[in-house]
Amino acid sequence: MTAPATVIRVPSRRRLLLAVGALVAVMLSACAEDAAQDTWQPEGENANRIHNLQWPVFAIAGVVGLLVFLAIVWIVIRYRDRGQPIPEQSHGKPALEIALTILPALILVGVAVPTVGTLMALAETDDTECSVNVYGQQWWWEVEYPEQEGCGGIDREFVTSGQMVIPTGTKVLVSGTSRDVIHSWWIPALNGKKDMVPGRVHTVRTQADEPGIYAGQCTEFCGLSHANMRMEVVALDPGDFETWKANQLKPYAAPEEGSIAAEGESAF
Numbered sequence: 001m002t003a004p005a006t007v008i009r010v011p012s013r014r015r016l017l018l019a020v021g022a023l024v025a026v027m028l029s030a031c032a033e034d035a036a037q038d039t040w041q042p043e044g045e046n047a048n049r050i051h052n053l054q055w056p057v058f059a060i061a062g063v064v065g066l067l068v069f070l071a072i073v074w075i076v077i078r079y080r081d082r083g084q085p086i087p088e089q090s091h092g093k094p095a096l097e098i099a100l101t102i103l104p105a106l107i108l109v110g111v112a113v114p115t116v117g118t119l120m121a122l123a124e125t126d127d128t129e130c131s132v133n134v135y136g137q138q139w140w141w142e143v144e145y146p147e148q149e150g151c152g153g154i155d156r157e158f159v160t161s162g163q164m165v166i167p168t169g170t171k172v173l174v175s176g177t178s179r180d181v182i183h184s185w186w187i188p189a190l191n192g193k194k195d196m197v198p199g200r201v202h203t204v205r206t207q208a209d210e211p212g213i214y215a216g217q218c219t220e221f222c223g224l225s226h227a228n229m230r231m232e233v234v235a236l237d238p239g240d241f242e243t244w245k246a247n248q249l250k251p252y253a254a255p256e257e258g259s260i261a262a263e264g265e266s267a268f
């Protein structure tokens with residue numbers, strides 16, 4: 001025979017405090033000051049465009065959400081069942097129904113106009129100053145710098161992995177695809193996400209105002225090591241970028257046998 005289960009009675013006041021405490025803890029967990037992948041800290045032109053759109057939309061949605069929530073709470077408390085008789089039933093209220101159709105439509109138009117404008121601005125690629133190709137694969141990114149007059153001039157194609165190095169203040173066009181499954185390129189501080197799909201080339205512009213390392217993460221589940229499929233955009237002053245480029249174009253030199261570089265080369 002099994003022993004009867006013990007029921008622990010938690011006073012309702014303490015239960016409420018626990019619930020509020022848990023809610024506050026969950027909310028505070030979103031407040032990291034130096035989160036590398038924070039969408040609220042834009043560092044480039046297109047990220048700023050997204051930011052300038054998401055603030056007002058978030059505010060409008062927040063106000064609407066709060067009003068609906070308060071109305072529900074008020075109705076639930078005010079009209080709760082206290083054994084009173086069912087009130088007289090009515091049907092239809094044209095003025096209210098028309099108002100409640102027009103008001104949300106106006107709010108949606110108010111959100112749609114700047115949204116479409118931002119989408120069109122984000123799709124702009126005519127004034128690109130530097131082109132970089134990206135290939136996603138399980139579970140790393142290959143970054144290719146094709147021959148071009150952009151990026152300060154590149155006369156011989158070269159390839160890097162995991163890190164994309166760009167000059168600051170330069171409009172860089174990233175053209176990407178995938179060699180296996182769908183991946184997604186996302187550097188939150190510099191622009192929105194872009195899926196990288198086998199057989200298709202998708203473009204996303206990236207630009208960093210200041211030198212720095214901008215972290216990103218594949219954002220399309222792509223297999224067991226998806227969580228490890230990270231990437232970085234390293235923005236260098238144009239002078240430093242030239243030095244980096246010259247280094248990349250140096251002839252291949254085999255690493256010294258037994259060195260960490262040799263170990264890395266064989267692992268890769």
Ligand SMILES: [Cu+2]
Pocket residue numbers: 136139182183184218219220221222226229
């Ligand atoms: Cu991936």
